[in-house]
Amino acid sequence: MTLLEWVILVARVALPAMILPAIVIPLVWYERRVAAFIQDRPGPNRVGPFGLLQSPADILKLFMKEEVVPAQSDRFLFFLAPGLAVFAALSTFAVIPYGGTLTIGGKEVPLLGADISIGVLYVFAITSLSVYSLVLAGWSSNNKFSLMGGIRSSAQLISYELAMTTAAGGVILSASSFKLADIIAAQQGTWLGFVPRWNVFPQILGFLIFFIATFAETNRLPFDLPEAEAELVAGYHTEYSAMHFGSFFLAEYVNVIVSSALTVTLYFGGWSLPGFHPHGVVGVLLSLLVFAVKTALLVTVFIWVRWTLPRFRYDQLMALGWKVFLPLALMNLFWVAALEMWTGRR
Amino acid sequence: MERVVFDAAAAIAVVFAALMVLNRNPVKSVLALVVSFFFLAVAYVLLFAPFIAAIQVIVYAGAILVLFLFVLMLLNIRQEGVEKDPRPIQRILAGAAVLLFTIFLVTLLARHGAPPGLPATASETGAPHIADVARAVYSDFLLPFEALSVLLLAALVGAFVLVAKERGAKA
Numbered sequence A: 001m002t003l004l005e006w007v008i009l010v011a012r013v014a015l016p017a018m019i020l021p022a023i024v025i026p027l028v029w030y031e032r033r034v035a036a037f038i039q040d041r042p043g044p045n046r047v048g049p050f051g052l053l054q055s056p057a058d059i060l061k062l063f064m065k066e067e068v069v070p071a072q073s074d075r076f077l078f079f080l081a082p083g084l085a086v087f088a089a090l091s092t093f094a095v096i097p098y099g100g101t102l103t104i105g106g107k108e109v110p111l112l113g114a115d116i117s118i119g120v121l122y123v124f125a126i127t128s129l130s131v132y133s134l135v136l137a138g139w140s141s142n143n144k145f146s147l148m149g150g151i152r153s154s155a156q157l158i159s160y161e162l163a164m165t166t167a168a169g170g171v172i173l174s175a176s177s178f179k180l181a182d183i184i185a186a187q188q189g190t191w192l193g194f195v196p197r198w199n200v201f202p203q204i205l206g207f208l209i210f211f212i213a214t215f216a217e218t219n220r221l222p223f224d225l226p227e228a229e230a231e232l233v234a235g236y237h238t239e240y241s242a243m244h245f246g247s248f249f250l251a252e253y254v255n256v257i258v259s260s261a262l263t264v265t266l267y268f269g270g271w272s273l274p275g276f277h278p279h280g281v282v283g284v285l286l287s288l289l290v291f292a293v294k295t296a297l298l299v300t301v302f303i304w305v306r307w308t309l310p311r312f313r314y315d316q317l318m319a320l321g322w323k324v325f326l327p328l329a330l331m332n333l334f335w336v337a338a339l340e341m342w343t344g345r346r
Numbered sequence B: 001m002e003r004v005v006f007d008a009a010a011a012i013a014v015v016f017a018a019l020m021v022l023n024r025n026p027v028k029s030v031l032a033l034v035v036s037f038f039f040l041a042v043a044y045v046l047l048f049a050p051f052i053a054a055i056q057v058i059v060y061a062g063a064i065l066v067l068f069l070f071v072l073m074l075l076n077i078r079q080e081g082v083e084k085d086p087r088p089i090q091r092i093l094a095g096a097a098v099l100l101f102t103i104f105l106v107t108l109l110a111r112h113g114a115p116p117g118l119p120a121t122a123s124e125t126g127a128p129h130i131a132d133v134a135r136a137v138y139s140d141f142l143l144p145f146e147a148l149s150v151l152l153l154a155a156l157v158g159a160f161v162l163v164a165k166e167r168g169a170k171a
Helices: A003-038 A054-064 A075-095 A119-140 A144-175 A180-185 A204-217 A242-267 A280-306 A314-342 B002-022 B026-046 B050-075 B088-112 B128-140 B142-170
Strands: A101-104 A107-110
Touching (some): A003 A107, A003 A242, A003 A280, A119 B026, A144 A242, A144 A314, A242 A280, B002 B026, B026 B050, B050 B128
16 A cells, blocks of 8 residues: 555544544533523533633543542453443444545545445444443442443343344345445435435334434433433442543543434435535535534434433333334334335345 | 454454453453454454354344343342352363363364365455345255244243243242
8 A cells, every 4th residue: 555545544544533522522512502592591601702612621620630449449340441432432433424435646535434344233233332331330330329320221222222223224225235335325316306315204213213222322311321310320430530431421422423423324315415416625525514414413403302301210211112112113124125125126 | 464363363262261261250251251252253354254243243242241241230249159069070071071172173173174264355345245144044044044043932932931930939
């Protein structure tokens, strides 16, 4: 490989991994402002213009705070857990295409980390491993509240992962490929001239199940039982302080962004728009913008739901996952298969 | 390069499998098994079976072992009991079985040589590989596949029966 190819490769992989945590800083401010708007109060508006510097100040504080480690904890696993959380959150983004194809020095560079044949499965593999960060944090803290949080998260994540993967099966079926780039390519064009061929329209059921399950996977309200503050103090991260707590915080917000980006890719055509064919640098930048706007809209839904709905009870959570979502996701799979046969694409 | 990564992954998988057996703390045993499974998946990727690798991580490391951890944490077992072995013959039999297996493996390898190396031309790109797996499972190996499904179903029903019996006894 030439030097240019190496630079492009590193940039493709490293840039998103560096930009994602940076986006979290304004995202926290955004969430607090939206929450304040929903609750009819001003929110953080004192530090800097519109309170924008509140988040950087808070993060600085997190870095400077004293680190307290419980005496009876398992130190190695205690420190491994937050690192694992951030690693899993960031590495999921590696296969999501975030823009059109750029031409640099006569070479076509698709804007995504790695175009691997198992695309979607890679994402599910990493998310299924991310549960260990919560479980380990809960177990190694040697605290009953942390342990309860860890136990809850393991049960919750497994239950909703099943519905989530089954719902995504419909998308894989209609694109007949696991690659996210192919899934975007299968969503080009329009129906009747004005409805985009996005998966969300024929698979609205699958989309709803997938999107709701991502709430459970990211531990956001109404599925934040692992950290339910009314019962469990702070759940799995009760004993964490300073930036190790900050790592869990960071991982949660990165997970929100990545889940939204994945939903955009699977159900809303990713970076593409009907009738929009990115050419040159400007076109690619526009495709990046399309992707960012779509993702930002879904992130807003995440925040909106968090400040609107109360938390589920544990038995409600389990009943919903196993008795409602899983059968519906299977129904969706049959529906997509039938649709594929009727339209004669098989 | 690939050979080095493969050997390293295989070695790590074996080391952590040994740690799993030797560790006295059941939670740490499960975690060692997770690492072992993960590096087994790495080995699958290097054998041009990325689909199997992903399934290995999703099903074994991501679901089954999480359930193991769930049960261990629910019972909150911190340390495996070190009471005297009630059946010492099991250790002797296990040792003999391992020895026998090693002898079989070594003689097989000595007679037929090592299995052919990594397929050099199989390309990592494109979906045909996953389609190949599906075709094999649903055509050539349909009967074993269905038999396995029935076996799993029987195990599932058995688990339910056991739980139901316990619950009936309590009530």
